[in-house]
Amino acid sequence: MRRPLLTTLLTVLLLMLVLSTVLSSVVGAGAQDNATPTPTTAPAAGGAGTSGGSDEAAENTIKIGKAHPAESFPERKSDKPIFILVLGSDARSRQASTIARGRSDSIHIIGINPKKGRASILGFPRDAWVDIPGHGKNKINDAMYYGGPEGAVAMIESLTGMRMDYYALAGFYDFRGLVSEIGGINVDIPYDINDPHVKYDFKKGHELLTGKKALEFNRARYDVPGGDFGRSENQGLFLVSMLRDYRRAFAKDPSTMYRWFTAMTNNIQTDIKFDELLDLAFTITKIDAATVTNQVVPGSIGQDGGESIVNLSSSARSIYADMAADGLIGGK
Numbered sequence: 001m002r003r004p005l006l007t008t009l010l011t012v013l014l015l016m017l018v019l020s021t022v023l024s025s026v027v028g029a030g031a032q033d034n035a036t037p038t039p040t041t042a043p044a045a046g047g048a049g050t051s052g053g054s055d056e057a058a059e060n061t062i063k064i065g066k067a068h069p070a071e072s073f074p075e076r077k078s079d080k081p082i083f084i085l086v087l088g089s090d091a092r093s094r095q096a097s098t099i100a101r102g103r104s105d106s107i108h109i110i111g112i113n114p115k116k117g118r119a120s121i122l123g124f125p126r127d128a129w130v131d132i133p134g135h136g137k138n139k140i141n142d143a144m145y146y147g148g149p150e151g152a153v154a155m156i157e158s159l160t161g162m163r164m165d166y167y168a169l170a171g172f173y174d175f176r177g178l179v180s181e182i183g184g185i186n187v188d189i190p191y192d193i194n195d196p197h198v199k200y201d202f203k204k205g206h207e208l209l210t211g212k213k214a215l216e217f218n219r220a221r222y223d224v225p226g227g228d229f230g231r232s233e234n235q236g237l238f239l240v241s242m243l244r245d246y247r248r249a250f251a252k253d254p255s256t257m258y259r260w261f262t263a264m265t266n267n268i269q270t271d272i273k274f275d276e277l278l279d280l281a282f283t284i285t286k287i288d289a290a291t292v293t294n295q296v297v298p299g300s301i302g303q304d305g306g307e308s309i310v311n312l313s314s315s316a317r318s319i320y321a322d323m324a325a326d327g328l329i330g331g332k
Contacts (some may be wrong), residue, residue: 062169063100063169064167065167066166067085081328082327083164084109085149085167087106088169089102089103100149102145103141103142104143106126107126119327120329122296122297122319124140127140132146143156178211182245184214185245186208186241189204189206190237193220199212200213236294293330298313299311300313
């Protein structure tokens, strides 16, 4: 189902989307919500564990990098679309290297058309059954387990035909503090949610969600229409709400951008120049919110060897081609 959403260009958009999309991979201490079996081929040495010990040194666990470091930054006024792959790792760790070899249970492409000042978001069900280069058929979230974020980039490029410009990777521990540091996010919750696997119930209507409650809202899937598909839509709703709050605050006081930007950049690793990030952050005020689309790749539940998978619809190919042309889904 295609839904128009409020969104924007890179930096603040990307940082916020990292925070919101990572939440589908954050499933708490239980395993019920992340029962992906171990792949049949072992990962490379140094692969991720799923929990971080108490003796781990805390690191910034949000990373934004160039998908192809040798390539120059796309001009924001050019006809070439910009593509960013956003990944949420399931590794419960405070070490960036461990997070980078977890399973990417949240996977979204952001497509940006700089000339038109518009963007689209395309999400993937975490159990999608795809070809992973060098590893055959597996669930889509195993690509990062095998090859780190670079492996996930290679898989997405092979699957969709879109060439990524950037990737963003987020872990678990930075999220709650960042949302609270911003002051919480105002969300119009679309329906009652009473998921027994999350710590809070939610009532339809407006609510200010601070760090812990925001985390649980984005985790919920067992009492959400469409399960994982519905959860992905709610992550989009949370992103919309973050951006709406930012835009409203910016309109009242432009210094808001610096507060939000500082809160984010204090918690990330990046090889992108600061002035480039800051320049892109200003573009959040320029996007036509009514023209942006968020969509989840359609599919159906299936089985392979006794495990539940998602078979992506054949219609996905036309979505990929549409987005690859100009960064937009259904855009002109």
